[in-house]
Amino acid sequence: MRIAGFVNDLGACTSIRIRQPLTRIKSLGLADVDLIDTTGEDTPERCKKADVIVLGRAFSQGIVNIINQIHVWGGKVVFDLDDNFFDISPYSPHYKQLGIMPINLDHSDGRSVKMWEDGVNGFSVKNNRQIRKDFVDVIRIVDCVTVTTEPLRKEYARFNDNVRIVPNAIDFDLWEKPPIRWDGDAVRLLYTGAANHQEDFMFIKDVLKELQDKYPQLTIVFIGTDWKMLKNGLDYSRVETHPWVGIETYPYLMRSLCCDIGIAPISKTKFNDCRSALKWKEYSALKMATVATDHGPYKRAIRNGNGLLADDHASWSKALSALIEDKELREKMALSSYKEVKKKYNLDFVIDSWMDIFSSVMAQS
Amino acid sequence: METWPPAYCDELFAKLIDKGHRPFVVTDDLDDEKARETIAMCDYFVGTPTKYLDMAKELKVKTVALLGPTLKGEGVKAPIVCAGCLDKIDPKPVDCFFSDEICFLEISPNDVLEALAL
Numbered sequence: 470m471r472i473a474g475f476v477n478d479l480g481a482c483t484s485i486r487i488r489q490p491l492t493r494i495k496s497l498g499l500a501d502v503d504l505i506d507t508t509g510e511d512t513p514e515r516c517k518k519a520d521v522i523v524l525g526r527a528f529s530q531g532i533v534n535i536i537n538q539i540h541v542w543g544g545k546v547v548f549d550l551d552d553n554f555f556d557i558s559p560y561s562p563h564y565k566q567l568g569i570m571p572i573n574l575d576h577s578d579g580r581s582v583k584m585w586e587d588g589v590n591g592f593s594v595k596n597n598r599q600i601r602k603d604f605v606d607v608i609r610i611v612d613c614v615t616v617t618t619e620p621l622r623k624e625y626a627r628f629n630d631n632v633r634i635v636p637n638a639i640d641f642d643l644w645e646k647p648p649i650r651w652d653g654d655a656v657r658l659l660y661t662g663a664a665n666h667q668e669d670f671m672f673i674k675d676v677l678k679e680l681q682d683k684y685p686q687l688t689i690v691f692i693g694t695d696w697k698m699l700k701n702g703l704d705y706s707r708v709e710t711h712p713w714v715g716i717e718t719y720p721y722l723m724r725s726l727c728c729d730i731g732i733a734p735i736s737k738t739k740f741n742d743c744r745s746a747l748k749w750k751e752y753s754a755l756k757m758a759t760v761a762t763d764h765g766p767y768k769r770a771i772r773n774g775n776g777l778l779a780d781d782h783a784s785w786s787k788a789l790s791a792l793i794e795d796k797e798l799r800e801k802m803a804l805s806s807y808k809e810v811k812k813k814y815n816l817d818f819v820i821d822s823w824m825d826i827f828s829s830v831m832a833q834s
Numbered sequence: 835m836e837t838w839p840p841a842y843c844d845e846l847f848a849k850l851i852d853k854g855h856r857p858f859v860v861t862d863d864l865d866d867e868k869a870r871e872t873i874a875m876c877d878y879f880v881g882t883p884t885k886y887l888d889m890a891k892e893l894k895v896k897t898v899a900l901l902g903p904t905l906k907g908e909g910v911k912a913p914i915v916c917a918g919c920l921d922k923i924d925p926k927p928v929d930c931f932f933s934d935e936i937c938f939l940e941i942s943p944n945d946v947l948e949a950l951a952l
Contacts, residue, residue: 555913555940569936570915602936609841627942 470500472827473519475507475527484716485747486549486615487523489640490823493816499824507535517542521827523615525549528567528604536610545830548611551637553624553743554604558736559584561665569597613830617745618766624743631833633826637745638819639810643720644754654686656793659728659757661692661748663713667699669741672762673734674701676785681707684793690728723755729799730792733761734785746770750814753806758799760788775806838882838900838938846880846943853952860886880946882938883907898949902937910949912937 472494474487488504495502505515516522516535522544524532536546557563559572564585571594572585587594608614608628615635616622626632658680662670674696680687681704688707695710696703714722731752735741742765749770752759761767763778771778777792779785792799812818847857858876860869870889873879879890880898883905890897899909903916914937 598936602939605936605939627944630944 470827470831471503471518471520472500473503473505473515473522475522475524476504477506477508479716481716481719482526482551485637486525486551486617489816490635490638490820491523493640493820494823497820499820500827513538516544519544520831521545521547523547523549525551526554527607528554528600530599530603530606533603533606533610536607540610545612545833546610547613547615547826547830548607549615550608550621550625551617551745553621553740555601555624556738556740556743558665558668558738558740560668563665565590565592566600567597568592569594569601612833613826615826617747618743618769620765621743631830633822635819635822635826636814637747637750638814638816639750639754640720640816641754641811644724644751654796655688656684656686656730657688657690657726657728658730658732658789658793659690659692659723659726659752660732660734661723661751663693666693668736668738669734669762670696671699672736673732673785674699674703676782676789678702679786680789680793683790687793690726692722692726720751723751728752728755728757729803730789731755731757731759732789733759733767735762735764735767737762737764741765749776749806750810753803753810756800756803756807758792758802759806760785760792773805774802775809776802837935838941839935842939842941842943846946849943849947850952855952878950878952880950898946900938900941900946910941910945912940914940 472491474491476483476488491502491504494500503515503519505512516539522539524546525548527548539546554567557567559568568585571583571587574582574584576582583589585592605628608625611629612631614625614629614632616625616632617634617637619634622632622634660670660673677689678701681689688709689703690709690711692711693713695708697705711722711726731748733746733748733752735744744766746761746766746769749759749761749767753775759771759776760779761771761776763780767776767778770776777788779788792802850857858872860872860881864872866885869886870893873886873890873895874893876895878898879887879895880900881887881890882900887897887899897909899907901907901909901911903912903914905911916937
């Protein structure tokens with residue numbers, strides 16, 4: 470079997486969902502794999518040679534044309550989607566391309582601020598409606614859609630009869646934690662998230678401030694953004710901020726930070742319900758204890774002592790305080806979740822699911 | 835917002851036929867009497883809010899109405915927000931300001947099959 474993957478960008482999604490599994494498939498000798506940067510002139514020739522082509526996050530008429538051409542050549546197309554692109558939050562920068570209605574923010578004092586105004590700062594309702602139309606077209610014509618979770622499967626199964634779940638996996642060759650420990654009772658609490666998680670972070674900022682006041686041994690570590698724009702009141706002498714790094718370097722950065730607790734606050738939206746519990750998996754792979762919002766992916770993943778769920782300010786504060794104060798508890802929890810993730814979400818095991826899908830897609834008439 | 839995409843109709847018909855059902859199409863090419871006769875033969879009617887939907891209701895045929903985001907009533911409603919233009923334009927236009935039918939694109943054949951529960 471010859472499998473090609475479109476890997477134009479170095480983003481996390483392309484890496485985790487396409488580059489990483491295909492590279493592993495190649496190294497295991499399960500198929501011939503070709504990772505294609507489609508800006509190259511030889512792209513058509515390479516596509517012609519592939520039995521199955523995997524692509525992700527593509528929303529244009531150009532992609533519709535490419536898929537139709539691949540079908541003419543006899544190839545099959547697997548379209549990977551790891552988010553619900555029908556329900557993008559207006560707080561996300563992605564709304565600029567995927568939002569289809571103008572948004573006003575109504576303040577309690579009566580002011581109304583135009584958050585997304587049609588025709589302003591590159592936001593065009595008409596263009597975005599076309600993008601959405603093209604997106605639906607792509608979903609309808611591909612041979613298979615792969616997704617990360619059951620709610621996402623249901624969402625896209627409305628448009629394609631062959632939607633399959635492949636959970637996000639962890640490559641333990643990259644994620645295994647080195648044996649480094651901090652001295653004394655210092656506790657390091659990690660949050661990873663880009664600015665598009667603004668809505669999620671607002672959830673937790675007051676809790677972090679309270680914990681910082683309560684526990685002088687606590688250091689808060691942010692990867693992605695410093696969150697100063699949200700006027701969170703944190704004492705930044707005890708906050709570390711690390712910018713995003715390339716996806717290949719990301720596990721090494723995470724490992725080197727040697728954090729004890731990871732948090733995954735998410736707002737209770739349909740978009741977030743469709744997401745996977747990737748943060749819990751990554752934290753667990755590093756033997757960190759996780760506290761996450763009692764919603765969607767984390768509600769589905771966290772149980773039986775492999776993490777803690779929290780809902781409101783009080784429960785977040787209680788859960789995090791328990792872990793900060795009790796080293797034995799967090800280490801026990803971390804070990805439990807580490808074992809579970811290594812057993813259930815190990816890239817080596819998830820490869821079988823990918824191969825099943827590629828084989829069945831190839832067999833489709 | 836007047837038509838469901840022909841490709842969606844084709845897919846729905848193919849899936850209904852696969853399940854052993856027999857779909858009919860009612861269009862404006864038929865006179866009203868013929869349309870009424872055709873609808874009366876059916877157990878279900880699927881369509882946008884046109885006179886044919888009203889006929890189906892009169893004839894006590896089970897209906898699945900295909901509804902855009904601004905329309906009220908029972909049926910399969912496009913799970914998409916209206917861009918709001920209908921609220922801003924005075925007098926209100928009959929059709930969508932954008933005329934791109936993306937609202938109906940988001941009522942999939944599988945949505946209709948689920949509503950039919952056949």
